Amino acid sequence: MASDSEMELPCPLFEGSEKRIEVEFAFGAKAPVDGLRSLTREQLDSLMSQAACCIVSHRANEDFDAYVLSESSLFVYPERLTLKTCGTTQLLAAVPLLLQLAESLDMCACRTKYSRASFLFPEKQPAPYHAFSEEVKYLESHFGHLMGSAYVMGDALHGLQWHIYAAGAPERQTRRSCQAQASMEICMTHLCPTKAAQFCRGAEFVSAQQTTVSSGIADLLLGADIDEFVFEPCGYSMNGLQGEAFSTIHITPEEACCYASVELTGCPDMEPAAFIAKVAEIFNPGRMTVCLTSATSGSAHMGMVPPKGYLAVGSSMQKLPGGAMAVLHSLQQPNLTSVLQDEPDMAGCATSDDMRMEDDNMSVGTALGQEYEAPILATRSPGHDGTPHVGYASSQSSESCLKGRPGSPDSPLLWSELQSMSGLKPAEVQDAVCSKAMAVCGVVARYGAVPLPDGKPATVDTFLARLIRQHGLEDPACIVDLGEVARLFRDWMAALPRVVPFYAVKANNDEAIIALLAALGAGFDCASDAELDMVLRLGVSPDCIVFANACKRPRDIRAAANKQVALTTFDTPSELAKLARWHPSAKALLRIRADDPAARCQLGNKYGADPEDATALLKAAKDLGVVVKGVSFHVGSGATDPEAFREAIQLARGAFDAGAALGFNMDLLDIGGGFCSGAGFTGGVPSAVNAALAEYFPASMGVQIIAEPGRYFAESAATLACMVFGVRDCVTADGVCTRDYWITDGLYGSMNSLLYDHAKVAPRPLRISSSAAPDQAAGANSACPLTGSVFGPSCDGLDTVLQDYPLPKLDSGDWLVFSNHGAYTFCGACAFNGMDPTPATFYIFSET
Ligand SMILES: *Cc1c(COP(=O)(O)O)cnc(C)c1O
Numbered sequence: 065m066a067s068d069s070e071m072e073l074p075c076p077l078f079e080g081s082e083k084r085i086e087v088e089f090a091f092g093a094k095a096p097v098d099g100l101r102s103l104t105r106e107q108l109d110s111l112m113s114q115a116a117c118c119i120v121s122h123r124a125n126e127d128f129d130a131y132v133l134s135e136s137s138l139f140v141y142p143e144r145l146t147l148k149t150c151g152t153t154q155l156l157a158a159v160p161l162l163l164q165l166a167e168s169l170d171m172c173a174c175r176t177k178y179s180r181a182s183f184l185f186p187e188k189q190p191a192p193y194h195a196f197s198e199e200v201k202y203l204e205s206h207f208g209h210l211m212g213s214a215y216v217m218g219d220a221l222h223g224l225q226w227h228i229y230a231a232g233a234p235e236r237q238t239r240r241s242c243q244a245q246a247s248m249e250i251c252m253t254h255l256c257p258t259k260a261a262q263f264c265r266g267a268e269f270v271s272a273q274q275t276t277v278s279s280g281i282a283d284l285l286l287g288a289d290i291d292e293f294v295f296e297p298c299g300y301s302m303n304g305l306q307g308e309a310f311s312t313i314h315i316t317p318e319e320a321c322c323y324a325s326v327e328l329t330g331c332p333d334m335e336p337a338a339f340i341a342k343v344a345e346i347f348n349p350g351r352m353t354v355c356l357t358s359a360t361s362g363s364a365h366m367g368m369v370p371p372k373g374y375l376a377v378g379s380s381m382q383k384l385p386g387g388a389m390a391v392l393h394s395l396q397q398p399n400l401t402s403v404l405q406d407e408p409d410m411a412g413c414a415t416s417d418d419m420r421m422e423d424d425n426m427s428v429g430t431a432l433g434q435e436y437e438a439p440i441l442a443t444r445s446p447g448h449d450g451t452p453h454v455g456y457a458s459s460q461s462s463e464s465c466l467k468g469r470p471g472s473p474d475s476p477l478l479w480s481e482l483q484s485m486s487g488l489k490p491a492e493v494q495d496a497v498c499s500k501a502m503a504v505c506g507v508v509a510r511y512g513a514v515p516l517p518d519g520k521p522a523t524v525d526t527f528l529a530r531l532i533r534q535h536g537l538e539d540p541a542c543i544v545d546l547g548e549v550a551r552l553f554r555d556w557m558a559a560l561p562r563v564v565p566f567y568a569v570k571a572n573n574d575e576a577i578i579a580l581l582a583a584l585g586a587g588f589d590c591a592s593d594a595e596l597d598m599v600l601r602l603g604v605s606p607d608c609i610v611f612a613n614a615c616k617r618p619r620d621i622r623a624a625a626n627k628q629v630a631l632t633t634f635d636t637p638s639e640l641a642k643l644a645r646w647h648p649s650a651k652a653l654l655r656i657r658a659d660d661p662a663a664r665c666q667l668g669n670k671y672g673a674d675p676e677d678a679t680a681l682l683k684a685a686k687d688l689g690v691v692v693k694g695v696s697f698h699v700g701s702g703a704t705d706p707e708a709f710r711e712a713i714q715l716a717r718g719a720f721d722a723g724a725a726l727g728f729n730m731d732l733l734d735i736g737g738g739f740c741s742g743a744g745f746t747g748g749v750p751s752a753v754n755a756a757l758a759e760y761f762p763a764s765m766g767v768q769i770i771a772e773p774g775r776y777f778a779e780s781a782a783t784l785a786c787m788v789f790g791v792r793d794c795v796t797a798d799g800v801c802t803r804d805y806w807i808t809d810g811l812y813g814s815m816n817s818l819l820y821d822h823a824k825v826a827p828r829p830l831r832i833s834s835s836a837a838p839d840q841a842a843g844a845n846s847a848c849p850l851t852g853s854v855f856g857p858s859c860d861g862l863d864t865v866l867q868d869y870p871l872p873k874l875d876s877g878d879w880l881v882f883s884n885h886g887a888y889t890f891c892g893a894c895a896f897n898g899m900d901p902t903p904a905t906f907y908i909f910s911e912t
Contacts, residue, residue, distance in 0.1 A: 079188060080316035080323025081224075081251065082136055083155040083180045084148040087162060088232065091143065092170030099142030099171060101129060107165055112138065115158040117149055123291035123305055130303035130310055132293045137303050137312045143171075146329070150314065152190055156199065159206050175232025175386065176207050181224040181251045181353060184321060196227045207231045213385055217355075219378045223394035224251055224353040230384045246359040247329035248336055250343055254350025254397075255324055260317035263300035264505055265515075275300060280346040284326075284339075285311050297508055297515060297909070306331070315347075319503050324349065340395075341371035352395040358388050370395050503583035508546055511576035511907045519545045519910030525830050525881060528785050531906060532832055532879065540809040542890065542903035543783040546580050547910035552741060552777050553584045559750035562757055563769045566610050568737050569595045571774030571887045576907055577781060578602055589737070589772040593623035600627060607631075610734060612696065612772055614655045614671045615639055621646040633696050633734075635673040637684045644688040651693040653734055654681060654723070658715050660708030663700025663738060664822050672697060678719040682726050694732030694767070695719045701775060701821075701888075703738035706752030712736075713753070717760035720767075732768045733761055739776040775887040782886030784814055784903065785830065788878045789857075803852040803873060807880055810856010810863040813901035814889035818865070821888040825865065827854070833877030854880070858897040 089100065096102045103111075105119075112118050112133060121132040131138040135153045139146040145162065149155045156178075163173060178199065183189055192198035200214045212231030218224060262268075262279045269275070272292040276282045281302065282290065288304030288311055295301070298318055304311035309331040315324040324347050328334055336356055344352065352374065370376045374395040382390045507513075516523055524543055531537060556565055566587035569578065573595065578588070579602050588599045591613035599609060611624045611632040616639070624632060625647040632647070634640055635655040643650045657672025673681055685692050695716040699708045716733055723730040735753065739745060761767045790806035809815060817823035849870040856863035871880075893901030 079151050079183055079185050080314065080321060080325065081181045081183050082148045082150045082314065082325060083153070083178070083193065084146065084249075085155060085159070085178045086144065086146045086176065087159075087173050088144045088175040089166050089171040090174040092172065094170040096169060097142070099169065100140050100145055100166065101142050102169065103140070103165055108138070108140070111158050111161050111165065114154070114161050115147065115149055116152075116154045121291055121293055121303075123289060123303060125289065125305045125307075127308045128305070128310065130291060130305050130312075132291055132301050132303055136301065136314050139303070139310050139312075141308075146310075148312065148314075148327070150316070152188060154190065156192065156202050159203075163206065173207060173210070173232075176203070176210065176212075176230070177357075177384075178203055178229040179249075179355070180227050181355075182220075182227075184253070184323065199227075200229050203229050203231070211385065215382050215384075215390075217380045217382050217390065217392045218353070218394060219380075223351055223377060223396065224253075226353070226355050226390070226392045228382065228384065228390060230386070230388075232386060245330040246332075246334060247327065247357045248334060248339065249355045249357075250326040250340065251353045251355075252324045252326075252343075252347050252349035252351065253322065255317065255322045256348035257319065257322075259346065259348050260315070260319075260322055260324075261505075263294065263315045263317045264298040265294055265296055266505070269294065272300075276302060280342075281313060284342050284346060297513075298505055318505060337371070344371045344374065344395075350397050350399075352393075354393040354395065356391045356393075357384070358390075373397060504550065504580065507576060507579045507583050508907075508909050511546070511579070513546045513576070513907035513909040516547075516908050516910045518912055519548050519908070521828065521881070521883060523910070524783055524883075524908075525828075527908065528783075528830060528879070528881065529832060532785070532787075532830075535904075537904065538787055538789075538808065540787075540813065540901075540903040541785045542814075542885075542905045543785070543908055544574055544576060544886070544905055545781055545783070545908050545910050546576060547908065547912075548781045549577055549580050549777055550584065550909075551912065552780070553581065553586065555745070556773070556776070559745070560753060560771070562763070563735065563753070563771045565777070566608075566612075566734075566770050566772050567777055568612070568772045568774030569599060570891060572778035572782065572889070573598060573891055574782075574886075574905070575602065577778065578604075581777065582608075587770065589774070590629070591620075592617075593620050596620075596623055596627055596629060610653070610696075610770065610772065612653075612734070612736075616642065618642065618646065625649070631693070631732075634685075634690075635671060635681070637681065640681070640685050640688050640690050643690050648689070650690065651732075652685060652690050653694050653696040653732065654678060654685075654692060654719055655696045655698070656712075656715055656719050658697040658699055658708070658712030660699040660703040660705045660738065662703070662705050663708070664702025665820075666700050667698050668700065675715045675718060679722045679726075682719075682723050682728065686726055686728075692723055692728045692730070694730050694734065695723070696734035696736055696772075698736030698772070699738045701738055702740055702744075704740055704744045704747055704749065706748040709735070709738075709749055710752045710756040713756035713760050720761075731766060732770065735769065735771045737772040737774050737776075739771070739773045741776050741780050745776065779887035780884050782889070784809065784882040784885040784889070785879050786827075786882075787832075788874050788880065789876055791874070791876060792852075794852075801850055803850040803871075804855065805852065805871070805874065805880075806855045806857065807865065808857055809901065809903070810858055810865055812856065812858050812860070812863060812896035812899070813893045814885065814903070815856065815865055816892040816894075817885075817887075817889045820892055823888070825882050825885075827866075827871075827880035827882045829871055829874055830879040830881050831874070832879055833875045857899055860896075 091099060109119060117133045117135040119131045120134055123130045128139055128141040133149065135151045136148045147155060147158065166172065186194060192202050196216065204212060210231035212229055214229045217226040262275060272294040275294055276290055276292045285304045288306040290302055290304050292302035300315040302313045309329065311328045313326050316322065326343050340354060375398055376393060377396055378394040380392050384390055516527060528543065531541065564587060566589045567581045568589040570591055578599060582602055582604050587608035588604060589610050589612045590596045590599055606628040609629045611629050614633045614635045621642055630649055630651045632650050633653045633655040634643060643652060655672050656675050656678060657668050659666065659668035682692060697712045697716060699712055720730045739749065757769060786807040786809045788805045788807055792804040794802045796802060811818060849872055851868045851870045853864055854866040854869055856865055895901060
């Protein structure tokens, strides 16, 4: 379909595992010859909306219609309909309407089969899909008269299980035979990242057709008429039509929920072993689950030879009502041992050479250990449509953030430099790059980030205007640009190659920002139990966290100890006593005071020991048995004076030497936060830091350097938009016209930054209201600015965002847009006056 290739649908899939229903109907006397195929597109559309998905493409041949859906596929034959949907779609909710539509055609259901594999994220499924018994109950309420049966096949410890509900007797057939067709369904997880990357709209993407050819799918389905679709930014769906047979492939390539399925149904000369081997070659999955269903009286493929490079870890067989047979085979690569340790093995693609070949061995593998599907923790984040997102599943190996140096394969980013500095073979670099790219790609997809050509104000405003109109927005909206975060990370590593950033979560605890930084290889600075949870829940290793609050509440210390977060700061004997009591395995960093008096927010009044007291504090630590590992400081937030960083690093060296003299193994320097992005960063701070490090902490000392930037990553990553909902015109005593505005966010909301962060805001107007035309009544030129105040929504006079601020004449329904609004804004907002400050958050990924 011509229009489809232009459509850009975000890929909503985080649960690849599909639900599938097949319903066959008997023709009544008044039924049309083409049966279900006479249903109109409108009827099918409303059927799909019951299931919470929609049609994105259509292809037909003489025998049937095939539809690619936003979530998988639909096939309509005269007597039979097969619907397959993934994600959290409500497949079964379409059943009542389907039966009703069939009835209107004088057709009634004579056979049905509902099946699905185990879900990767069962806890995300709505009722009734969270328990197979509930699904069966629902099916029985509609098909109970067909005498159904329900089965679960497969080993819960070794791969996916297969759930089948089947009902219907062959003798109920009328015009056409009510009998099952042979089918083969293959579900795959742990795909090779390089293979999975082919199914994204990345730099390599040419067209969906090209993806079909280059991936090898076209060869797999030779002779089929293929209708394919590549989703934005990731995901691939296709239907193949070949006579009465259909094939369908669906791929969710994102790392955290990587999944692919291949189905072949009604193909008379199907050769499972050869077909499965080809499929294995295309996707190189760590694990394959194959369900073969015979035609009504066909033979079962019980003794199938696993493809080269795979072990058969289990097989089971089930007779279905009506005489058909289902056989389930679980296959996996021998290097896939424990799901929690998949990362090292799966970062590269296993080749057939490094896998032992097991010949026709149908016995259940014994040395494979416990196998569960990846335990990915799910969280809710303020997604634009309220859909729950799946959190970042750890691919951070322990200490990966600390080991990450240019020169080692797990270096944070710096892809282009990786090869020359590391001596890796190009293919190895490819794999390292590919797995990191996939992790980033996974985050981008999981939070539904929309790609934009750039993050410039004009581009963002166009995007915002569309959102506002499309969703009828009134409340504050926040645009988080994950592309900007990725660029900031790249720029950081380029400017400060020795310093691993540990993002200070308090600056902006947006989950996608944290997940993206984790995927890129950053560590994190947390200051409370709740911040620890937030970061750990996203799969970050406790070794990649510094608990950088120098005076911790007892509960926070206990939480850090429980969660095995060892690295933490102190600056008083009282803190040392708490550590000794509650966290004996802590690795402490002495925080010294080293201020930039010109920084935007001072911290020195509250934190940091006088460097002169360093020796006394280190002695106290020694006496209490607290292990001191290094030194930290924070020059103040929003610091731009290179000299402040230089001086601080020099003072830190003094404290290092004092610690070493007392016998501590001092090997970590934490240069804190304070960094600005943009001009504040390029203005000499990095070069001063690098020079001071070279002087006081030369690489030969073997000291690991980290920093705790917060503002740097958060500030330019978010843009706020607020609607004008009130205007007031005044004329001053000297005859000047002013216009005041009320907007939906203010000082009790994200603009608390005006008070606490000494922020200055300078919004730009975004015209949305219909009365945006020049003001005819006054004859005024609307482009000519009027000055006035901008007020927040609360009933407090203090809630004044701007005074005497010039803006072109705006009306209620127009918006104000605040760039660089990501740091110390949303995290400090409260719901004063009962006004919920949480903005609707929309993610973009801008490219430059
Ligand atoms: C707030 C804070 C940070 C982050 O500071 P920025 O100025 O945002 O970089 C880092 N470390 C500590 C201990 C902090 O309190």
